[in-house]
Amino acid sequence: MKIVTYNLNGIRARLPRLVEYLDEQKPDVLCLQEIKCDDDAFPIMDVRAAGYDGLWHGQKGFNGVAILTPAAAPPTPRRVGLPGDPDDTHSRYLEAEVNGIVVASLYLPNGNPVGTEKFAYKLAWMDRLRAHAQELLAEEKPTILAGDWNVIPTDDPDDVFSARAMAHDALMQPESRQAFRRILNLGFTDAIRARTPEGQVYTFWDYTAGCWQRDAGFRIDHLLLSAQAADRLFDAGVDKDYRGREKASDHAPTWVEIEG
DNA sequence: ATGCCTCGCACAGCGAGA
Numbered sequence: 202m203k204i205v206t207y208n209l210n211g212i213r214a215r216l217p218r219l220v221e222y223l224d225e226q227k228p229d230v231l232c233l234q235e236i237k238c239d240d241d242a243f244p245i246m247d248v249r250a251a252g253y254d255g256l257w258h259g260q261k262g263f264n265g266v267a268i269l270t271p272a273a274a275p276p277t278p279r280r281v282g283l284p285g286d287p288d289d290t291h292s293r294y295l296e297a298e299v300n301g302i303v304v305a306s307l308y309l310p311n312g313n314p315v316g317t318e319k320f321a322y323k324l325a326w327m328d329r330l331r332a333h334a335q336e337l338l339a340e341e342k343p344t345i346l347a348g349d350w351n352v353i354p355t356d357d358p359d360d361v362f363s364a365r366a367m368a369h370d371a372l373m374q375p376e377s378r379q380a381f382r383r384i385l386n387l388g389f390t391d392a393i394r395a396r397t398p399e400g401q402v403y404t405f406w407d408y409t410a411g412c413w414q415r416d417a418g419f420r421i422d423h424l425l426l427s428a429q430a431a432d433r434l435f436d437a438g439v440d441k442d443y444r445g446r447e448k449a450s451d452h453a454p455t456w457v458e459i460e461g
Numbered sequence: 462a463t464g465c466c467t468c469g470c471a472c473a474g475c476g477a478g479a
Contacts, residue, residue, distance in 0.1 A: 211468050262469050311479055408466035
């Protein structure tokens, strides 16, 4: 099973890229982030025309997540929204079960600028995610937390083109990394680093300043696997070439191959 | 120190992204 996370940066602007990806890669599960559309505006007819179906949790203009699967194997909904704060209005979390695997599509807050309420919201959201992830692990099922985590795990050039250039970014702060590690340390496996312990793996390249052309990227899209999912981990990688296509998202699809 | 591009919104620039 190929399970993919892809921050689209707008599903309408990216519809040709999305359909092309479904046709070419035929993912078994495609987790989307930043669809940036209301529930009513989700282009489900285009998705169905490509042979897929799914669940979505939209929001007008910002955020928004979805989980797509081949129409013959639809996802069973489990949860819309992250628990822990009834006042949170952002559409950033969607959870379903597909072929016995629990899959979450998550879009973690960016958190910039550091020192503002946006950064506090990021850390609070990560704390809620940790609490929920702990409950998921207690089910002892194969579980995959897939999404745009908006955290660069280390200063290593394998993870970021320039730690110095990004030093003051919310993606790089010690608090952001600690919150990420606290979730990892519950017992999850970072699939990309399990398969590529050393070596540059980037999933995002900024539109500005020629970042793509000079390969100035970083790694923020992650798939975290429970032990039962990690047992079945066959491979993990990034479909980097989609970042170089016309009207591309600034993220590349990031995937795991799970046995069975 | 800020903008660099790009999106959505709404029809002009602006908020947000990372």
